[in-house]
Amino acid sequence: MGYHMSLSIRLTINGLKREIALDDPRVTLLDLLRERLHLTGTKKGCDRGQCGACTVLVDGRRINSCLSLAASLDGAEITTIEGLADGEDLHPVQAAFIAHDGFQCGYCTPGQIMSAVGLISEGNAGDDPERIRELMSGNICRCGAYQGITEAVLEAQKDLAERNRRDAA
Amino acid sequence: MPLETTSPLPQHRRHGSSAGQPLTRRDGVLKVTGRATYAADNHPDGMLYAVTAVSSIARGRVTALDVEAAKAHPGVVEVLTPANRPPLAHDPDEKMPPFGFRVEVLQDDTVRYVNQPIAIVIAETPEAATEGAALLNPQYEVEPARTGRESGERFDPEVIGIGAPARTAHGDIEAGFAAAVRVTEADYVTPPQYHNAMEPHAVVAQWDGDRVTLDMPNQALALSCASHAAYFGIPAENVLIRSPFLGGGFGSKAILNGPQILAILAARMLDRPVKLALTRAQMYGPVGHRGRTWQKLRLGMDEEGRLTALHHQALCTTSSFDEFLEPAANASLPLYASPAILAEHEGLRLDVGTPGPMRAPGLASGSAALEVAMDEAAEACGMDPLDFRLANYAETEPTTGKPFSSKALRECYAEGAKRFGWSGRPHEPRTMRDESGFLVGWGMGTAVFHCPHFPAEARATLRADGTALVETAGADMGQGAWTALAQIAAEALGLDPDQVELNSGISSLPDGGIAGGSGHTASAGLALHNAGEDAIARLAELATTDPASPLFGAGNIGVVARAGRLHRRDDENRSESYAEILARAGRSDVVGTAKAARDPAVASAHAMYSHGAVFAEVKVDPDLGQIRVARLVGAFAAGRVINPRLVRSQYFGGMIWGASFALHEEAIADRRTGRIMNADLAEYHVPVNADVPSLDAILIPEDDPYVNPIGVKGVGEIGITGTVGAIANAVWHATGVRVRRFPVRVEDLIISREFA
Ligand code: FES
Numbered sequence: 001m002g003y004h005m006s007l008s009i010r011l012t013i014n015g016l017k018r019e020i021a022l023d024d025p026r027v028t029l030l031d032l033l034r035e036r037l038h039l040t041g042t043k044k045g046c047d048r049g050q051c052g053a054c055t056v057l058v059d060g061r062r063i064n065s066c067l068s069l070a071a072s073l074d075g076a077e078i079t080t081i082e083g084l085a086d087g088e089d090l091h092p093v094q095a096a097f098i099a100h101d102g103f104q105c106g107y108c109t110p111g112q113i114m115s116a117v118g119l120i121s122e123g124n125a126g127d128d129p130e131r132i133r134e135l136m137s138g139n140i141c142r143c144g145a146y147q148g149i150t151e152a153v154l155e156a157q158k159d160l161a162e163r164n165r166r167d168a169a
Numbered sequence: 170m171p172l173e174t175t176s177p178l179p180q181h182r183r184h185g186s187s188a189g190q191p192l193t194r195r196d197g198v199l200k201v202t203g204r205a206t207y208a209a210d211n212h213p214d215g216m217l218y219a220v221t222a223v224s225s226i227a228r229g230r231v232t233a234l235d236v237e238a239a240k241a242h243p244g245v246v247e248v249l250t251p252a253n254r255p256p257l258a259h260d261p262d263e264k265m266p267p268f269g270f271r272v273e274v275l276q277d278d279t280v281r282y283v284n285q286p287i288a289i290v291i292a293e294t295p296e297a298a299t300e301g302a303a304l305l306n307p308q309y310e311v312e313p314a315r316t317g318r319e320s321g322e323r324f325d326p327e328v329i330g331i332g333a334p335a336r337t338a339h340g341d342i343e344a345g346f347a348a349a350v351r352v353t354e355a356d357y358v359t360p361p362q363y364h365n366a367m368e369p370h371a372v373v374a375q376w377d378g379d380r381v382t383l384d385m386p387n388q389a390l391a392l393s394c395a396s397h398a399a400y401f402g403i404p405a406e407n408v409l410i411r412s413p414f415l416g417g418g419f420g421s422k423a424i425l426n427g428p429q430i431l432a433i434l435a436a437r438m439l440d441r442p443v444k445l446a447l448t449r450a451q452m453y454g455p456v457g458h459r460g461r462t463w464q465k466l467r468l469g470m471d472e473e474g475r476l477t478a479l480h481h482q483a484l485c486t487t488s489s490f491d492e493f494l495e496p497a498a499n500a501s502l503p504l505y506a507s508p509a510i511l512a513e514h515e516g517l518r519l520d521v522g523t524p525g526p527m528r529a530p531g532l533a534s535g536s537a538a539l540e541v542a543m544d545e546a547a548e549a550c551g552m553d554p555l556d557f558r559l560a561n562y563a564e565t566e567p568t569t570g571k572p573f574s575s576k577a578l579r580e581c582y583a584e585g586a587k588r589f590g591w592s593g594r595p596h597e598p599r600t601m602r603d604e605s606g607f608l609v610g611w612g613m614g615t616a617v618f619h620c621p622h623f624p625a626e627a628r629a630t631l632r633a634d635g636t637a638l639v640e641t642a643g644a645d646m647g648q649g650a651w652t653a654l655a656q657i658a659a660e661a662l663g664l665d666p667d668q669v670e671l672n673s674g675i676s677s678l679p680d681g682g683i684a685g686g687s688g689h690t691a692s693a694g695l696a697l698h699n700a701g702e703d704a705i706a707r708l709a710e711l712a713t714t715d716p717a718s719p720l721f722g723a724g725n726i727g728v729v730a731r732a733g734r735l736h737r738r739d740d741e742n743r744s745e746s747y748a749e750i751l752a753r754a755g756r757s758d759v760v761g762t763a764k765a766a767r768d769p770a771v772a773s774a775h776a777m778y779s780h781g782a783v784f785a786e787v788k789v790d791p792d793l794g795q796i797r798v799a800r801l802v803g804a805f806a807a808g809r810v811i812n813p814r815l816v817r818s819q820y821f822g823g824m825i826w827g828a829s830f831a832l833h834e835e836a837i838a839d840r841r842t843g844r845i846m847n848a849d850l851a852e853y854h855v856p857v858n859a860d861v862p863s864l865d866a867i868l869i870p871e872d873d874p875y876v877n878p879i880g881v882k883g884v885g886e887i888g889i890t891g892t893v894g895a896i897a898n899a900v901w902h903a904t905g906v907r908v909r910r911f912p913v914r915v916e917d918l919i920i921s922r923e924f925a
């Protein structure tokens with residue numbers, strides 16, 4: 001296969017350092033995760049940066065992994081939905097999505113949750129639902145679970161702020 | 170907007186039953202951790218990737234494909250075109266009963282719509298397959314695209330929707346108009362819409378001799394096995410479909426489509442597993458859509474504002490080669506009393522992919538037009554829109570006179586109006602403003618959806634440890650089936666839902682019927698309920714015939730199953746646990762089975778519908794014409810509620826689809842080429858979080874002794890109906906501009922004289 005220059009990159013994925021031989025320079029981060037590493041929790045809804053289903057954290061920032069070439073990420077630290085829970089202990093955002101029925105089919109959910117995690121950790125969420133609706137609008141949910149999503153993000157942000165205060169004290 | 174306006178979850182707790190409780194989803198943890206596996210998440214060893222090349226013209230012929238170039242690309246394994254496509258056992262130009270559509274599977278070089286598959290490339294990687302498909306560089310002989318009312322071919326359909334008559338008449342329509350003191354008449358247009366489930370259609374196909382395993386999102390497992398088997402010339406039992414999770418369906422995953430068949434065919438030809446996932450753009454063609462409609466409504470009213478005639482005509486689009494006509498005019502059949510009702514449909518063939526059922530087929534488009542027409546008629550009569558609807562309340566099904574199996578619509582109107590504050594609505598339009606100067610308007614619409622029931626089967630196994638396994642091949646596309654079905658089974662088994670394991674989503678289980686028509690919980694649920702009762706009856710038989718059991722001899726008196734124990738009906742203190750009964754009988758389990766269907770006698774004696782009322786507040790920028798939905802309140806009566814948390818989410822989803830229909834969604838075709846100019850999620854607008862206002866769904870209690878023995882109606886689709894009209898009517902009330910074309914757009918307002 002002629003395009004097969006062997007290109008090797010290093011990534012830390014969900015805390016695990018990996019040396020990855022890329023078989024093709026065209027591979028996006030999304031297709032690397034899903035089709036090569038079989039981390040299929042991250043979803044493909046459009047492959048065009050229009051739906052947010054593929055959202056992951058790269059060096060703590062939210063990105064659409066379908067728009068990012070894997071080859072350009074050498075050295076990056078990546079968190080996917082699989083890396084969020086601590087063993088069987090769900091991340092507060094995950095737990096809040098269940099409690100508030102923030103999903104139906106679940107296909108947009110990994111992306112919604114990663115966006116919410118990014119939003120909260122950037123200190124952007126706040127406690128105004130209008131603001132959360134606006135900032136979560138890069139993630140489409142065709143099932144229309146938006147009310148639950150907004151409630152879940154509000155609660156998780158409150159919960160995490162509480163924890164931070166306790167940790168600081 | 171405060172979130173606190175949502176109503177608290179009601180508790181319809183039955184004594185000792187988990188049904189009625191707002192349990193969270195059983196699959197919640199899997200879905201929030203990324204461990205729920207959708208079709209395209211599968212990677213069997215040796216798997217290849219398939220990508221279809223699709224037509225960029227709407228009508229004509231493919232004259233050349235550069236197969237050499239595609240094959241020469243590194244990683245490409247095979248290219249299928251009409252020249253080398255292996256045979257299929259079913260003619261794809263023939264419809265397959267009961268409601269299979271004609272499909273495009275490279276049977277010839279004709280192109281019938283944009284995005285039709287014209288070749289399929291199979292490669293070692295997704296990148297190579299994609300590039301190979303791009304290298305095919307198709308050449309065409311192009312014929313003019315028929316894209317609109319002027320260029321399409323009109324015809325009189327034999328049937329509409331799925332087997333419904335194209336014309337339904339009740340009473341003498343002309344006599345009805347002759348008796349009217351007032352007549353209103355208007356034309357309405359609804360656009361083509363695409364399901365756009367977040368999960369693109371996908372399949373992973375693996376053959377083993379003449380058996381095939383398909384990982385594929387699927388709303389109708391048993392039916393799909395039979396249809397795929399017919400295409401591949403193998404017995405239905407040789408097809409195994411695994412569909413544990415669907416990333417949304419909305420009707421588009423109930424029907425066969427060409428790309429999936431081609432991928433399965435490629436897997437057989439190459440004797441390796443093959444994965445295909447459509448791109449978003451490729452979903453605008455071969456996997457169905459909601460066809461465009463042009464509707465005319467004519468209403469006659471007497472002095473008191475009562476309908477004397479209701480005439481609903483719909484011109485509905487379909488493809489050039491198959492028929493699915495949105496049964497839009499039938500929206501006027503179930504709702505309002507009138508001595509004369511006429512619903513008529515005409516067909517229009519365009520060069521588009523064949524439409525199909527999309528969430529609330531017919532009723533979504535038809536109710537959009539009807540509810541605006543009702544608003545206009547109320548206005549003509551000088552009546553409040555709600556009073557006008559109450560004046561035309563149907564006590565029996567309007568066209569048949571049959572009693573409703575249940576109908577708590579009055580309560581929906583009353584509760585919804587109260588929660589919304591409808592009584593404070595000024596009659597005149599354009600009289601309300603908010604503190605920022607935005608025009609504010611209030612509108613309402615009635616919601617309705619039928620209650621189909623599909624035959625289904627189930628099995629319930631009580632196990633030695635006192636827990637149960639229940640099984641039926643159902644589908645959970647987000648409605649929460651896994652949770653609600655387990656609750657129904659647990660109730661029949663006298664167990665806690667935690668003690669009931671549910672197996673579903675795979676075709677080797679007893680046929681769970683179709684997840685469509687809002688009938689899945691009722692259909693699969695009744696089968697599970699009956700299987701559970703059968704298992705309990707068998708267990709009771711063991712106990713009551715065993716002299717060592719405290720229940721010995723209670724056979725005629727009967728037993729009650731509760732909390733994992735059987736109790737004597739006449740003496741609840743005498744009881745025994747399931748585990749004890751099984752242990753003493755030396756049994757590892759007892760198995761109950763059931764087939765369930767609707768009783769035809771009950772069905773023919775009753776009209777069965779879910780009902781609701783939706784109230785909308787919109788705000789319109791007086792200068793820019795920008796429209797925002799500020800509030801939606803829906804009150805729905807749909808029989809017994811198994812899980813209010815999930816039901817509320819279904820109503821919310823439906824209402825958001827209604828808002829989308831009213832203000833956002835429309836596929837726009839280029840008139841010259843027939844290409845869809847917005848075949849993506851950026852330009853084809855579906856609501857995002859910021860578009861969704863504060864939602865409130867009120868669950869109106871309703872006991873229905875006839876609809877089925879578990880009293881469950883459907884909730885998945887009704888939320889769209891009513892909502893579309895409510896929003897459009899609110900826009901009129903805010904602005905004084907009546908828009909009769911969906912979606913309602915800024916430009917519809919600002920070009921209007923009334924708006925200025
Ligand atoms: S798949 Fe990346 S944004 Fe849609």
Ligand code: FES
Pocket residue numbers: 102103104105106107108109140141142143144145367416417647
């Ligand atoms: S839960 Fe189905 S798309 Fe969001």
